[in-house]
Amino acid sequence: MRMSLGADTVRDRHGLEASDQPNGFTVVDLFCGAGGMSEGFRQAGFAVLAGSDNDPDALATFSANFPESQAILGDIRIDAVKEQILDAARRATVLVGGPPCQAFSQVRNYSRMIDDPRNALYREFVTALRTALPPAFVMENVTGMDQMGAREQILTDLSLSGRYDVRAQVVDAANFGVPQTRKRLLFIGTRRGTGMSAPVLNGSGATESVVLARFTGDRRPRYQLVVQQNLLSMRLAEALHDSEDLTAVTAAQAISDLTELPVGNRHDEIDWNQLPAPSSAYQRLMRTQTSGMAVNLQVPRLNKDTELRLRGIPQGGNYRDLQEELLGRYLTGQRWGQSNGSGRLSRKHFYAYRRLHPALWAWTLNTKADSVYHYEVPRALSVREMARLQSFPDRFLFTTDPRRGPLEGRHDGGPAHSRYRQVGNAVPPLLAERVAQSLLIELTASRAQEGIRTKAG
DSSP states (O other): OOOOSSTTOOOSOOTTTGGGSOOSOEEEEETOTTOHHHHHHHHTTOEEEEEEESOHHHHHHHHHHOTTSEEEESOTTSHHHHHHHHHHHTTOSEEEEOOOOOOGGGGGGTOOGGGSGGGHHHHHHHHHHHHHOOSEEEEEEOTHHHHTTOHHHHHHHHHTTTTEEEEEEEEEGGGGTOSBOOEEEEEEEEETTSSOOOOOOOOOOHHHHEEEEEEOSSSOOEEEEEEOSSHHHHHHHHHHHOTTOOSSOOHHHHHGGGTTOOTTOOOSOEEGGGSOOOOSHHHHHHTTTOOSEEOOOOOOOOOHHHHHHHHTSOTTOOGGGOOGGGOBSOSSSOOOSOOOSSSBOOGGGGGGSOBOOTTSOBOOOOSSGGGOBOSSSSSBOOHHHHHHHTTOOTTOOOOOOSOOSOOTTOOTTHHHHHHHHHHHHSOOHHHHHHHHHHHHHHHHHHHHHHHHHHHHO
């Protein structure tokens, strides 16, 4: 297996091997969702003390995958919930979280983000940080926060008047071995006086080196990779093509072993022995420490109109590649969805007919099953395949709270939609692991220095 081309990439890993050798460091995950950030820290060897979230379905998934951890359900603004969270946070080495921040536009009016009532959850994260004062923290969020000019305000808030050294950077998950381009804004902080510095993550640079280009001609459009003409880009393109190199991972390298799942498959569990053997290093990595059964394999049904359109879209293509005869609203007479009265598809359907390209990573996935379609067969993906594109290991189970009906914090749509939503909202574990590894270097050095000072004293 080749070594990574990234400056600090580790490629000879993993599954739970790292956590089998605990390093004594702990993490508490606020707004944890299904637990993507926690999974990455666990793979790096951290013990996950607790996770908190207001969504009972997401927290059910967290609880199922982190049975050793405290699962705190409820709104952090409620005193009883906050008390539990702060108790756990005070015992954490690292506090992590991705609080929703809605009032980006207020920055333009020179209004403090932390004072806007729409950013109450962000304020609670800062409050938890101020109360617990852990050695390090990570706050992640969408890059839109950066585009609206909020970065400096957030850096100021998180520094807690100079108590923390905080660094902000935008990273793309595909540059860290995740088979999906997904940009996130990270704020990583280390407490001053510990001897630590906020680390910088160095990715492979693959997303700047290889792009998918659309070519048109007499025949229908086609998509193929275009590589920047420099030595590093060409080496990264070779790594992308090599199924045994984990530097950059394609959609096919991620999910080709699950291609045979049929449309409308209702069997959520299938014996691994009934599925093809893994055909790439990434697939073997994802299957590490799985049980005898593969899970989350149900595949949504497909109406005839969608099937016809998917057969008319090339790999890597989308709505704009449809021929004129496929643009009608109802092709087979079956009535589905809301009509716009024009008798044709509307502009919103651009994101409803997007097919993966097997030779490149996926685009940024959202929370719906129809946000992506298979590159080879005309069908949507199972939750397991979506999870693969997010770098969740196959042993990670997505589930829901068994209680039926409306619950505080539960999103509409039912259990199936909730599982897709949980995957789509998550932080890719491989990206989170790299964050954890960068902090692990600082924490280990700080602990060693503390030991030296203790002996000298």
